[in-house]
Amino acid sequence: MADQIIFAIPKGRILEEALPLLARVGIEPEPAFSDEGSRALRFATNRPEIGLIRVRAFDVATFVAHGAAQLGIVGSDVLMEFDYSELYAPVDLDIGHCRLSVAEPAAMAEGDDPREWSHVRVATKYPNLTRRHFEARGVQAECVKLNGAMEIAPVLGLSSRIVDLVSSGRTLKENGLVEVETVASVSARLIVNRAAFKTRAADMAPLVEAFREAVGGRRAA
Numbered sequence: 001m002a003d004q005i006i007f008a009i010p011k012g013r014i015l016e017e018a019l020p021l022l023a024r025v026g027i028e029p030e031p032a033f034s035d036e037g038s039r040a041l042r043f044a045t046n047r048p049e050i051g052l053i054r055v056r057a058f059d060v061a062t063f064v065a066h067g068a069a070q071l072g073i074v075g076s077d078v079l080m081e082f083d084y085s086e087l088y089a090p091v092d093l094d095i096g097h098c099r100l101s102v103a104e105p106a107a108m109a110e111g112d113d114p115r116e117w118s119h120v121r122v123a124t125k126y127p128n129l130t131r132r133h134f135e136a137r138g139v140q141a142e143c144v145k146l147n148g149a150m151e152i153a154p155v156l157g158l159s160s161r162i163v164d165l166v167s168s169g170r171t172l173k174e175n176g177l178v179e180v181e182t183v184a185s186v187s188a189r190l191i192v193n194r195a196a197f198k199t200r201a202a203d204m205a206p207l208v209e210a211f212r213e214a215v216g217g218r219r220a221a
């Protein structure tokens, strides 16, 4: 369908939790969507007017901000990093819970007081968010951008600290790191392209409302 609503879903961790939520809203993807072996990127659903695309978590925001997709599901970490004005994030979906934290080697943390920092060198996937966080408390942050495996950076001397997502804390622990400061709490949000929300209100508003009802009326903070 030429004027199908395109809904962007992230491939990684959020996907598993997003599927039951989509079902509660009445969107059933074609079987290939959940098949990790499938190389397709665009999928049909039980609703001919809605198509799904499966893209990388950070790219969900880019597709929706540019209007290439009209709706998406994305972590609030990604929204905070990019701060796209074209995106409206009306519903906190109550999935993908974790936090963005500053961590450092356990031995370093023993004698360290974050209140005394004036300059830090940090490996992170979130350089904008990290700089803003430190700037707000008068600390200059020099960021080394990585796309994953941040936890290995300190032991190899790439940076003394990292800013990364933590949920169980297992990844930090297994790499000899400890959390020293929380930057933000994270959960996944429904995002909508603002222009599409205006021009296609009759299609989009009921969908947003259906998600809000499916998560028990939670509005994004």
Ligand SMILES: Nc1ncnc2c1ncn2[C@@H]1O[C@H](COP(=O)(O)OP(=O)(O)OP(=O)(O)O)[C@@H](O)[C@H]1O
Pocket: 010, 011, 012, 013, 014, 055, 056, 057, 058, 074, 075, 076, 077, 078, 096, 097, 098, 147, 148, 165, 166, 167, 168, 186, 187, 188
């Ligand atoms: N440990 C976690 N617990 C809960 N949610 C998480 C966790 N890690 C990441 N998330 C959420 O899931 C989103 C995608 O994370 P994931 O780790 O799947 O991405 P990724 O593998 O780095 O993505 P990509 O391969 O696309 O770069 C994050 O933006 C965040 O909102």
Ligand SMILES: O=P(O)(O)OC[C@H]1O[C@H](OP(=O)(O)OP(=O)(O)O)[C@H](O)[C@@H]1O
Pocket: 012, 013, 148, 149, 164, 165, 166, 167, 168, 169, 170, 171, 172
């Ligand atoms: O506190 P934990 O429960 O150990 O979770 C934290 C890990 O989860 C995320 O990575 P993920 O496993 O999604 O893989 P990635 O390295 O590909 O981002 C994050 O980047 C941490 O490495």
